[in-house]
Amino acid sequence: MTGTEKKLSLRSKLMYGVGDGGINLADTMVSLLFAMFLTDVVGLRPGLAAMAVFIGRSSDYLNDPIIGYLSDRTRTRWGRRRPYLLFGALPFVIVYTLLWWIPPIQSQVWLAVYYGIAFVLYDTAATVIYMPYFALTPELTQDYDERTTLTSYRMTFSILGGMIGFVVPLALIGTLNVENAQRVLLVGAGIGLLSILPILAVFFGTRESEEYQKQEQPSFKQSLLAVAQNKPFIFALIIFTLTWIALDLIQSTLLYFLKYRMQIPEQGDLIFGLLFVAALVSIPFWEWAARRWNKQKAYMAGMAFMAIETTAMGFARPEWGLPAMLAFGTLAGFGLGAIQILTWAMIPDGIEWDELKTGQRHEGMFYSLVTTIRKVAASLTLPLLLLVLEWTGYNATLPTQPASAILGIQALIGPIPAVFLGIGILFAMFYPLNRERHARLLSELAERRAAREG
DSSP states (O other): OOTTTOOOOHHHHHHHHHHHHHHHHHHHHHHHHHHHIIIIIIOOOHHHHHHHHHHHHHHHHHHHHHHHHHHHHOOOTTOSSHHHHHHHHHHHHHHHHHHTOOOSOOOHHHHHHHHHHHHHHHHHHHHHHHHHHHHTHHHHOOOHHHHHHHHHHHHHHHHHHHHHHHHHHHHHHOSOSGGGHHHHHHHHHHHHHHHHHHHHHHHHHOOOOGGGGGSOOOOHHHHHHHHHTOHHHHHHHHHHHHHHHHHHHHHHHHHHIIIIISOOGGGHHHHHHHHHHHHHHHHHHHHHHHHHSOHHHHHHHHHHHHHHHHHHHHTOOGGGHHHHHHHHHHHHHHHHHHIIIIIHHHGGGHHHHHHHHHSSOOHHHHHHHHHHHHHHHHHHHHHHHHHHHHHTTOOTTSSSOOHHHHHHHHHHHTHHHHHHHHHHHHHHHTOSOOHHHHHHHHHHHHHHHHHHHO
8 A cells, every 4th residue: 555545543543643742741841840950959050050951952953954864864674763763762761861860060060061961962862752753744644634633643642741741740749949859850760761652652553654765865955955945845834933933922921921910820730731621622623624624724713713812811801810711721722722733734745745846755854844943933932022021121029010011921922922823824825735736746646656666
């Protein structure tokens, strides 16, 4: 059966999808706890802690294209991508554990150096796993709707992994302080080990298409040129970037909004939990919408809904209280489901466009640029938030903020993300690859392969 005709079994979808649960489990613990671990458990000065994290994050911009390019050129009896999942698992557990270990070093500077190096190693080991994992999507099936379904399974497990990573480590550790340093290390090691079990399930539970291993190995220059000339991928990448900037702004601002605008700071966990649950529940709907219309139209509908919802939330008044925020959190989760499914589902369809134009496949390079742009966007979102807070007179030492700062927080959670989503909708209107065009493209590829084999 060719990749064009291939329909995936339920087992294959589950075995692939579960991998993102492991990836997001480990990443959520780092995002949630690592900064406070450095300051409150290790005892690093905030400036040095920031420097250590910045070194680790910035070095990771180079990892993705390198690993993506290498996986494109890999040829083994296990395929091009799956060997990285198998052989990258143990190094990942080791370096992830090192993130949460406190070395016997007294110097603040050298402690910062250690954690900077540890973070570089962690990001590198993570890239070795998740870059080939993401690139598996277009190799498992070429079917337009099957890819949406596959992404739905993946994002379901991703959200579940995020929920576990948000709740379990804090529940096991308790307060982040020096007395609990050993507990942090044990939990970190446990989460690292637990997170690679789903990755190993992907290795043993999926199979790559053998036909792609027979194709010519592209050069690095050819891979970059293929990306630059791929119009559907460029559009999908822009849509992806704009959408995730908007989401990052909303997530980063929500705690400020709850504390200073709505005056219910203690309800953050409840609202975030409800948001995650709503996102999970919404996934079947967005998968249905993508099949009923197409990914482009479903995305436009989902982002229009999200833009209206988040703008309305920005104008919420304190006297509306917790019930209003529970309602807004539920609606935002519905929009989050659309973001998780549809932005990722649009990416792989440009792979066949690339193959038709170049005669080669560059999945690793394509997905490496997606994840790199995602990281760059994430690294820009927090500075934007902090700059707006500074410009509007925010002062963390004050129990209440000036009206200008609260207005800035409202803008960051409502109108500003809505602008990014609106621009994403405009690009989606001109996205050049719908279901019908993709089907014609696959037909042309099948004819070309048949002629070549004949």
